[in-house]
Amino acid sequence: MQAIIDDYCGARRSFFANRKTNPNAKPPKKTRKFHTFTWRATGISYKRGKLRLSMGLDEDPIWIKIDKKFYKKVPAEVSLVYNRTTQQYEFHATYATAPKKSRTIAGSAVAVDMGEIHPIVTFDGLTSEIYNGREQRSKVRYREKSKTNINRKLSRCKRYSSRWKKLKRAKDKTLAALYAQLRDMRHKITSRFVSTCHERKIETIVIGDIKHIRQSIQYGKKANEKLHQWAFSKFRDLITYKAKALGIKVDTQDEAWTSQTCPSCGQRKKPSRRTYRCRQCQWQGHRDVVGASNILTAYQGWFFNPVVGAVVSPVGIRYNPNLCRLDKWSPFSGLKSSKPSKRRQRSTRL
Ligand SMILES: [Zn+2]
Numbered sequence: 001m002q003a004i005i006d007d008y009c010g011a012r013r014s015f016f017a018n019r020k021t022n023p024n025a026k027p028p029k030k031t032r033k034f035h036t037f038t039w040r041a042t043g044i045s046y047k048r049g050k051l052r053l054s055m056g057l058d059e060d061p062i063w064i065k066i067d068k069k070f071y072k073k074v075p076a077e078v079s080l081v082y083n084r085t086t087q088q089y090e091f092h093a094t095y096a097t098a099p100k101k102s103r104t105i106a107g108s109a110v111a112v113d114m115g116e117i118h119p120i121v122t123f124d125g126l127t128s129e130i131y132n133g134r135e136q137r138s139k140v141r142y143r144e145k146s147k148t149n150i151n152r153k154l155s156r157c158k159r160y161s162s163r164w165k166k167l168k169r170a171k172d173k174t175l176a177a178l179y180a181q182l183r184d185m186r187h188k189i190t191s192r193f194v195s196t197c198h199e200r201k202i203e204t205i206v207i208g209d210i211k212h213i214r215q216s217i218q219y220g221k222k223a224n225e226k227l228h229q230w231a232f233s234k235f236r237d238l239i240t241y242k243a244k245a246l247g248i249k250v251d252t253q254d255e256a257w258t259s260q261t262c263p264s265c266g267q268r269k270k271p272s273r274r275t276y277r278c279r280q281c282q283w284q285g286h287r288d289v290v291g292a293s294n295i296l297t298a299y300q301g302w303f304f305n306p307v308v309g310a311v312v313s314p315v316g317i318r319y320n321p322n323l324c325r326l327d328k329w330s331p332f333s334g335l336k337s338s339k340p341s342k343r344r345q346r347s348t349r350l
Helices: 002-021 132-157 162-199 211-216 221-229 232-243 287-299 341-350
Strands: 037-038 042-048 051-054 062-065 076-082 089-095 109-113 120-123 128-131 204-209 251-254 276-278 284-286 315-317
Touching: 002 037, 109 287, 120 287, 128 162, 128 287, 132 162, 162 232, 162 341, 204 232, 204 287, 232 251, 251 287, 276 287, 284 287
Parallel strands: 109 204, 128 315, 204 251
Antiparallel strands: 037 076, 042 051, 051 062, 076 089, 109 120, 120 128, 276 284
16 A cells, blocks of 8 residues: 555656656546556565565465575565556566675776767777667667658557557557667666766766756757657666666766867867868867867866866777677676576586
8 A cells, every 4th residue: 555655756746757847737637447466575574485565454365485595685665567568567677786896097088079979988098889879779770660651551440449459559669669779779788888887987977967958949940850769867866776786986067168179278169070070270080079178178177177188089880789788787686696507517518
């Protein structure tokens, strides 16, 4: 009962918080087909290899068999969730894990510039990495294209007719698949980036703050549409929570002018091509690295970047489905895992 009340209050709170920034926000009016049922810590206990989920005084509790590696801890929360893909209910258990205390180099920071062409561009004072966004952009384009295509067909037929329903199902299915693919890409890119920071013992990740962009700048219809599809806040949230789990601090830095200022002498100039060339001091470098470099300089409180002359050409990281973490860290590393023994591995090889 408490979990239901909490959910309701949480939804109310987030709605009114959303209202403040978006006055047109409306509360959801659809009735949910499948409800998520949640047990809080007080209703969960653990006995003889089974989780006991309390169903209240008058009802029998639910018993769930669990894997050996989860024996050590009682979950902080368990919920019964409907999975649309498998069309089954599943139990999700949430475990509290303490943030890892990793040894970092004091004062080390990586600046992150998020843009539309490249989702993440990083600069740590010496090296720069550019995460290529081509794959993601083409997925977004494809999504918008198929959306308009099906919407056109939908508008031609009568609402709730069998043809309409068929098209609607096709639309939902396509969009859900593309949504999952985009989310997967975001996860892989951010995991790779945060794990790189972890491996290099970085203390702080500085994210360029572009909150003001969407409200203040009007680039015209086409560019605005692109900006809105831009998953900036999603990237930021993913980086923030992944970094926190590894004990890396996350800070923001106002991004105003950072992409237009020469990192070497501070002269402002709008870059027109892929390479930034300063008229005053002849400094030149990759346009996207300029932003990240200036964010780092501004964050550290310097007027100009003394080492920027040494910037080597940036390393490009292209998305591929096998992109993985560099540090092999997993949020479950605090829990015991049952790895297959070496002996068994040898026998299978024979
Ligand atoms: Zn210059």
